Amino acid sequence: MSEPILQVKDLTVSFHLKRGILTAVDSNSFSIEKGETFGLVGESGSGKSVTARAIMRLIRTPPGKTSGEVVFDGDKVFELSAKQMESIRGSKIAMVFQEPMSALNPVFTVGAQIGDVLRTNLAMTKNEAKERTVELLRLVGIPSPEKRLNSYVHEFSGGMRQRVMLAMALSCDPMFLIADEPTTALDVTIQATILELIKDMIDRFGMSLLFITHNLGVVAHSCDKIGVMYASHLVELGTKEEIFNNPQHPYTLGLLNSIPRMDANEKWLTPIDGYVCDMLDPPKGCKFNPRCPKAMDICREQQPALKELAPGHFSACHLHHS
Ligand code: SF4
Numbered sequence: 001m002s003e004p005i006l007q008v009k010d011l012t013v014s015f016h017l018k019r020g021i022l023t024a025v026d027s028n029s030f031s032i033e034k035g036e037t038f039g040l041v042g043e044s045g046s047g048k049s050v051t052a053r054a055i056m057r058l059i060r061t062p063p064g065k066t067s068g069e070v071v072f073d074g075d076k077v078f079e080l081s082a083k084q085m086e087s088i089r090g091s092k093i094a095m096v097f098q099e100p101m102s103a104l105n106p107v108f109t110v111g112a113q114i115g116d117v118l119r120t121n122l123a124m125t126k127n128e129a130k131e132r133t134v135e136l137l138r139l140v141g142i143p144s145p146e147k148r149l150n151s152y153v154h155e156f157s158g159g160m161r162q163r164v165m166l167a168m169a170l171s172c173d174p175m176f177l178i179a180d181e182p183t184t185a186l187d188v189t190i191q192a193t194i195l196e197l198i199k200d201m202i203d204r205f206g207m208s209l210l211f212i213t214h215n216l217g218v219v220a221h222s223c224d225k226i227g228v229m230y231a232s233h234l235v236e237l238g239t240k241e242e243i244f245n246n247p248q249h250p251y252t253l254g255l256l257n258s259i260p261r262m263d264a265n266e267k268w269l270t271p272i273d274g275y276v277c278d279m280l281d282p283p284k285g286c287k288f289n290p291r292c293p294k295a296m297d298i299c300r301e302q303q304p305a306l307k308e309l310a311p312g313h314f315s316a317c318h319l320h321h322s
Helices: 048-055 082-091 110-122 126-139 158-170 188-205 216-222 240-245 250-257
Strands: 004-017 020-033 037-041 064-072 093-096 176-180 208-213 225-230 233-239 307-310 313-315
Touching (some): 004 048, 004 208, 020 048, 020 064, 037 048, 037 216, 048 208, 082 110, 093 158, 110 126, 110 158, 158 188, 176 188, 188 208, 208 216, 216 240, 225 240, 225 250, 233 240
Parallel strands (some): 037 225, 093 176, 176 208
Antiparallel strands (some): 004 064, 225 233, 233 313, 307 313
8 A cells, every 4th residue: 555645634624603613624534645536525515625725724714723634745734834835835736626717817818827836836937937838738738829828717718727727736746636626617528528637637647636526426437535525524435446336324325326327217316305404503413314314313413433344445324333
């Protein structure tokens, strides 16, 4: 087994709001090995993106409060100075977001923005940065990159903007990429090509990947290991094969049944009943209990702990303890 590049231990993130305390991530632990691709899956509001922001130390304090430990490439992230953290962001860890328009600056050309990152982080001259930017745009499939250097973000289509953001993310040759719902805002046909591109770049650059999505179908093709989150908790963790072929948590089963199946005769999609709980007033015990078809009395009283059911396969459900 190779060394972990990222270790998340007992990570908790809460927000102290006027209406109360919202715990977005609750005591979660997982690790990602060098070269591994890890998918973090769950519905909106389950805490996936907050987990990514905590790893990057981007939680604003206050109202946010973070505890636990994140170790990246041997460094304890929460103990680094602001300057040390700044140098890790962008050069060792890069991020691509769901909406490139919010991450890219609309008033500068794409060439100026990527060039700026290269000159600041890698001390390149203006000409070197320009040449490298053309190479990067070509690498991610932007046609006529020499001309498109001078285009603004709004002049690109959604899929092309996502390619530009990937070029920016790759500019400093990071060892770790966080992709936060990178295909959600795109047409279905474009989603597949962007996923393929990310996969191709991961293999080519030998990076590790944390891929965040609400769509379990998406991680089936792109990830080695999967963590399933529900209402702030990691409820199941395992290899892609374990999660798809031997799912153990009722929520994971619900997610799998929600994937449309063209080969099914009668029911081709079974949604999970009910809605995600109000995170300011979550139910007692297992937070999935109001929606769970297998809920028992104990589920309404006690939060189940993660239990290792087979090497590397964990699930948090009272069914495994009875
Ligand atoms: Fe369902 Fe109970 Fe398991 Fe929660 S602990 S998933 S409510 S059976």
